Amino acid sequence: MMRILDTRFYLFLKQLAEQKEFQSISSLARMLGFSRRTIYHYLEKCNYLLKQEEIESLESVAGKLSLSAKQVTVIESWLKQVGETKYLLKVEERRQLILALLLIENRKWQLGSLQSELDVSRNTILKDIQFLKAQLQKQGLEVKSTKARGYFISTMEIKRRELLYDFVYRIEMERNDPLYETLLELLLGKSKGSERAFSRKARKAVEMAEEILSKKLSEKDLRILTKAMQLYQIRVNSNQPFYWEEIDRPLIHERLEFTAAKALLDGVQELSRPEEYLAEQEYYGALLLCLDKNEDAHFQSVPFGELLQISERIIRLFEKMIGLYIKRKEELTEHIQTYIKVLFYRHQFQMELPAYSLDTVSEQFQKVFGLTKKVMQLMEQDALYKRYFGTAFKNEELAHLAVFFEEAVVKEQTDVSIPKVLIVSDYSDVLNSLLKTQVKQLMPEVMIVGAFSSENARYFPEKVNFCIATDPSYFHFTGQTIHVPVILTETAKKKILRSYKNGEAKPKKREQLKQILKRQTGIEEISERLLNQIKSLYGEISEETVVKHSETAKLETFIADSEFAMVWGKAETLTDVICALKKPLLERKFAQESYFERLLMEMEAHRTALIYPRVMLILTDYRFGSFRAGASLLYLKEPITLAENEEVALFVLIATEEKMTHVPLLFELDHLLQNGFLDALKSDYTMFESFLLSEKGVAKLKNIEYTEGNIKNENVDKK
Template sequence: MSISDRNHQILNELVNNPSITSMTLEKKYNLTRRQLGYSFRQINDWLMANNLPVIERTRKGYFIIDQSVFTKLDSGQEKILVENNILSVEQRIYLILIMLISSEEELSLHHFTSELDVSKNTVLNDLKQAQAFLSAFDLSIRYTRRWGYLIEGQEFQVRKLLMKVTYQVLQINNGTNRIQKITGLQNEQVDEFHQRIENVENKLYLKFTDEKIETMPYILILIKRRIKQENKINPFSIAYEELSDTKEYQATEEILYDLQEIPVTERLFITLHLLSTNVYWSESSMDEAIPNLAPAIDHMLRRFEKNACIYFQYREELLNKLLQHIKPAYYRIKYQLTEFIDIHNSLGKEFIGIHHLVKRSLSPLAELIGCDIPEHETRYITMLIGGWMRKQGESFEKKVKAIVVCPQGISVSRLMFTELRELFPEFVFLDSLSVREFFDYKLDYDIVFSPTFLQTDKKLFISKAFIGREEKQRLRKQVMLELHGYIPSDIDVHHILDIINHHTTIKNESALIEDLQAYIHRDEESNIKHRNEQNDFILSDFITPNHITLRDDVESWEEAIRISAQPLIESGNITKGYIEAMVNHQHDPYIVIGPNIAIPHAPPEEGVNEVGMSLLRLKEKVQFTSEHGIHLIIIIAAVDKKQHINALMQLMKLASVEHDRNKLIHANSIKEVHQIINLYSNDNHR
């Protein structure tokens, strides 16, 4: 994301002279208050895109700048791409397209080379790239000797292109002069429509964003030109009743008061353009024309708060800002007037996780509109919500982020995800994943919950998919002790009061606060002893030579479990009941951890006396299922979810290396097997 020359100058002025006032800036750069406000918002958008704190402005016109802004800009990040007179390929493409859209004469190569001041070969190459750009709009460029170069396709798509390209051309250095020269528009024409639009603002009691105020006169004049050239929109699926009763339709009538020849379909399209135009401020109720919009956004925001484990301060103010943006977005999305704006690079690292949770929270809005929310609209909502979080001091990065990995199907996976999220309301739960999805997962996370063992360098907590109340309490204590060394009671009583106030009337607030604090901070963990030192067992500590058995074959999977577990019976690590429990759990698919290798196990309470492992090697595989034949069976007896984890990770590394797996299968002695086990017991082994 680049920044314009004017905004670059203002930002440098603020950094070099932070005590300057708004009034002084307006005079120095010959700006109106509105123009300075527009520049100020663009500067803050650029700062957010570069993961820097925004600059705040006080009521008296002074500026508050975070120290990190000075540090970053002084260290060289002030090297901003400022547009100059040398046009980029992308800028030349936009100029070519505005020529094709607005031209009142036949266009030849000479017109393009003259306007862009480049060679014919450069223009021909630019035309090819312009054609690639138009594919997103289902449009094409065609050349005939009679008509020269022109755009072909549905006029509705051309109008969408017009909105996009007009904005982009005006962002080019000296863009206003360029577009007026290309289109042949005079200042008087633009000023007249500008005045008409400002009159509309007053009638509608709102203010369009400055970029829209700048682009709308050109868009409306060029639409009028295309209508005159008989490039009219075909009737499209638009509800006349939905738009004709809006203030924007009446505003369209005022804008076009002297243009009676414009048909109703075109008037509806211009109304739609006004409805889908972003506003900076509005005095009217934003949802009055769209039933259920406010409840849908409120529902969306509550889903986000739950997903992100936060509670928004000044929630109504944020809700109004979202309403202000989402009302025009509603019309853009519903009538396919999305502007193909790519703001991918404008999301900082912290916003990526927030964006993921925003997407998961959008279903109420999608259901109201009747279609999915486009990516660029989602990203803009992310920036609004992320900026609000930063404003109130919420850091998404500091929160514990968890994922749930479950190989037992979607239904079980979602149930496990829901129960764990309720058990750990202070964690951000990003996703529930299959094992395959887990190994390709891109988002940052801190901990993993899974009913099976996974190879990961993050904290792994083994949890059954279905856990009872006592198991939940044990799991919560285990996780909190592992992460914090204690069980935190960080629930904010005042947030709870806000929630209660939302649903009922509190008769005695001070007494309620006292009772809630007594309950939240009750001493129920005094009997928990946390071991600061944990034995870090390695694989060879468990799979010793006398815990290794070699056989050529066995008759069944059940027999394989019994033979493999026999050394643990003899050493007293497990009881015979544990063997029967493993046999009963044999159909669990996550027992198989790799080709030819399986790890039968059962809950510790089924008969584990002491942590241990044992290994059975079969030269002829035994069928675990119709899909899996197994040569290596490693029995795992765990007394808790910690002592065996390091050894298990080493075993997972071994399971992933085909060469060493095959050496185990074809080993001729227990000594050979144990040598490979020793090799993977070294944490430095790769």
């Protein structure tokens, strides 16, 4: 049966068979809407296929093209054989396909066979091969060609399997099953029908291995693994031997995965030949160790107590860096420990498996990815970490780790940042379901916490932002109640959107004051915190003293203001340092007193981060009373010595914010510290002068040569 992958070529053949005669190549091109170049390409392809049928080629005489009866009959037979629309390969897909074919190498692939099977021109195949050569060269691999073997990729067997696994991973991530089907058709030909039977058997074997391990793969990872196993099996059937170059065999043999691998191979006997059974068992044992897990019942197992400690240190350091203390820490620890175990095995066996797309994560979760990168740079100095990981994590590995932190941060902020909506209705389930769906369509970003009857809704324990009720007499005890008919009219929809846009109705100041006073037990003894809370209700903020709030707070804004950026000779205590740092942030209402009280408490408990030698970062959870991103800095010419015998010369206090707008300040600070900011301060420059020097890169030099006049000019320009 003839395969036609290019649907445009199918249309070309159909036009030839129907019309049989054309005045010119240009007229044929106009009929089909193709370029003349495309027509000539398709004529070349058609002649190649006619030659295989031992039929004379198509030729144009004086520009005129005519088909003989024999040519038309053959072309019509080709068209009849096409029972369905064939998959049209894109350029990138065709190149992926060629790479997979050369990796599996179950037959000799030459220029002619690739051209014939993929229905493209000789030049196209040559361009594809050149592209693959350039791509593989970056990984130290080479595409070679010999007369006896055709095109092939020269690489170690383990790397070959990694590349095939990566091919399947891409297909699954892009949901490109047609490309995988096309590959199997090229590899298996008429015996492709056995593919589904193999998939069922492989899946059952993997599920048995999961049961032995008490571990669970995601559905997507399970599909990737079974498809990869099928490609490995085709290579095994082609009498291509598998062997390990170098591997830590004792480590594999003592793990439960080695037993699970035996069950897997016994369940799918086509995966190995008797003489290579042990090598295959070791490979699948290592692969099971290196795959991402959804669940791992052994994440706290005895051999990995120290890896668990590494995971906990990573989380603590992340908390210190971001100032957000994660409540659901057990769940996060389990996820990270499960992943750290996987990374340990990947590093141990030097097995590279695809992970989350680095570009996607670094783009979508810029702040968390940057923080994760900084945390792991600090972890590289940790003695326990260095014992298990001789090399630093790659960006792709960091991207996967950042996803866990992003999820944890979002969960911590959910109660505040995502508006919660309660549906209250006494109608039937079907009408309530319709109302719920309509509300979700109107406001997709909200969280609908449930639909309850008016009787049950009164006992709903959580605070909500909005209650949408069908009973006009019902008013919920938290949030704003919006009354609507059960089937929303246009007017009702506008009412919901208007209320949502205006935000949750807030009690007046007098009601807020009542709530504050009710919470006080000994009202005769007025606390400072009570006074601050009352002051925040009625205190006026002068326009002159407010730093303009921006989603992109800049460190320069604070360093240029001498109230936020201070240089002292020395300080007696850490309390004095905090008092100086908090003053401008408190006065200009970046945070309230409770935030700084919490900071002092955490400093006494040594919950601070030395993000750089002699530099202490001080920040905490915004939920303790910080409203917007801000920073104050204090440099001491005589450093303070901490209990750990570490000197601190520069203190940086950060006011945190719910949407993490303070995180860019951390990145800017990191950039300054790497460019000689401290060196400039030691040379008696002011804070702002040191900032200008480090921005220009001058402060990195051992001998700073920068005239005071230049500094002053820079100051004037900045203002």
